[in-house]
Amino acid sequence: MESGVESRDDTAGRRGSGGDRLTPGLALRLTVAFFLPPRFTPRSVRFDRRYRKLDQYRFIVWFLSLPVLVYGVFVVSPFLQAFFYSMTDWTGYSSSYEFTGFENYERMWNDDKFWEATGNSLLLLLVAPLVTLVMGLFFAYMLTAGGRRRNEAVAGVTGSGLYKIVYFFPQVLSLAIIAVIWARIYSPRSGALNAGLDAVGLDSWQREDWLGSSWAIWCVLVVLCWSFVGFYVVLFSAAMSSIPTEIYEAARLDGAGRSTTFFRITFPLTWETVRTGWVYMGIQALDAFALVNVMVPEHGMDVLPSYLFEKSFRDGQAGYATTIGVALFVITLLFATVMLRIGRRDRIEL
Incomplete structure (x- = not known):
């Protein structure tokens, strides 16, 4: 009996969350569900087609997040710092410098x-x-x-x-x-x-x-x-x-x-x-x-x-x-x- 009620609830969840209308509440639940493990996903969004699409990319995003973070800190960040210091008169031997704009490029x-x-x-x-x-x-x-x-x-x-x-x-x-x-x-x-x-x-x-x-x-x-x-x-x-x-x-x-x-x-x-x-x-x-x-x-x-x-x-x-x-x-x-x-x-x- 309980399994029948649960089955009807699941069917109702599929029908209710499978529509094309994206309400603010549903968008918030989808965002939260993206950062949660699958077993903790709310039933109201588990059968939504949008969630199934997010679930395809969730593993890739979590798998690449740490390498991308390390790459950004140790590779991208020095490049950005180089662009900044190229517009200063920094000597490299002290922490003091002045912003000079494009004088170095000229x-x-x-x-x-x-x-x-x-x-x-x-x-x-x-x-x-x-x-x-x-x-x-x-x-x-x-x-x-x-x-x-x-x-x-x-x-x-x-x-x-x-x-x-x-x-x-x-x-x-x-x-x-x-x-x-x-x-x-x-x-x-x-x-x-x-x-x-x-x-x-x-x-x-x-x-x-x-x-x-x-x-x-x-x-x-x-x-x-x-x-x-x-x-x-x-x-x-x-x-x-x-x-x-x-x-x-x-x-x-x-x-x-x-x-x-x-x-x-x-x-x-x-x-x-x-x-x-x-x-x-x-x-x-x-x-x-x-x-x-x-x-x-x-x-x-x-x-x-x-x-x-x-x-x-x-x-x-x-x-x-x-x-x-x-x-x-x-x-x-x-x-x-x-x-x-x-x-x-x-x-x-x-």
């Missing part, structure tokens, strides 16, 4: 050294991803599908497993160690570069100061590409290994060569990975602080992160340094947005 606009550092950063941004990803694609293709073996449609060159380890080896070294090693290589007196040029009879190519002249930016570019190409060899090799072998078998039966197979099959099917790698490598190129700070002598050349470091920690101009940081943030954001938009293409379904 100063940055008229700062020739800032534009020189920006030019160097943009050169690395444009050239480093192109060179690194082209080399990574070439080596990955040769190690994954560039060989020819009997009874195998897809095979890498002989010793491909060893080559992957060799290419990836720079990734196990920190950038500081890499910078120290290459600084010794570029040394004008005892460096391996000048000694090697002398050994092969190219004395005219030797330089007295590789890292203190206009060659510095190209020396940094070489080291940047060398240190990251192994990562993209492994990344692209993994993407190419996921391509079904039946596609390569069909192309081989049609008489397709290595170049045709790469440009018609491999490259289109790995484009999403290439685009992601391009964005990541561009960010790495903009963040060439460790290489420049360790390799290049003082005032030899600057990129935006090294110029920011100089203004903040050497000159005690943290307010102006955060202005440079805002400029670096805008350049990085524009680069990532442009690459993700112009590189967008229809997904290929196999």
Whole structure:
């Protein structure tokens, strides 16, 4: 008897709360029910279609609330603070500062050294991803599908497993160690570069100061590409290994060569990975602080992160340094947005 009464009450609750009219009282009960565990949900809203919709997103919201909170405190909040401090004369060594408005941005606009550092950063941004990803694609293709073996449609060159380890080896070294090693290589007196040029009879190519002249930016570019190409060899090799072998078998039966197979099959099917790698490598190129700070002598050349470091920690101009940081943030954001938009293409379904 009691179960029958309860069943009629549930039916009445479904009919009463299932209407399209949202009263203020019902809206309040729905809001409260969203923050309550399901077992404590009031019967008056449990069977409402709006509550069922809220219930679909309640778990997601509660699951993501803590990570989003941590992200907001430790990632978003520093960005907002940087925008604020860029409009002050804060030195970074005291708690006192004065609000100066857009004076730092006007100063940055008229700062020739800032534009020189920006030019160097943009050169690395444009050239480093192109060179690194082209080399990574070439080596990955040769190690994954560039060989020819009997009874195998897809095979890498002989010793491909060893080559992957060799290419990836720079990734196990920190950038500081890499910078120290290459600084010794570029040394004008005892460096391996000048000694090697002398050994092969190219004395005219030797330089007295590789890292203190206009060659510095190209020396940094070489080291940047060398240190990251192994990562993209492994990344692209993994993407190419996921391509079904039946596609390569069909192309081989049609008489397709290595170049045709790469440009018609491999490259289109790995484009999403290439685009992601391009964005990541561009960010790495903009963040060439460790290489420049360790390799290049003082005032030899600057990129935006090294110029920011100089203004903040050497000159005690943290307010102006955060202005440079805002400029670096805008350049990085524009680069990532442009690459993700112009590189967008229809997904290929196999």
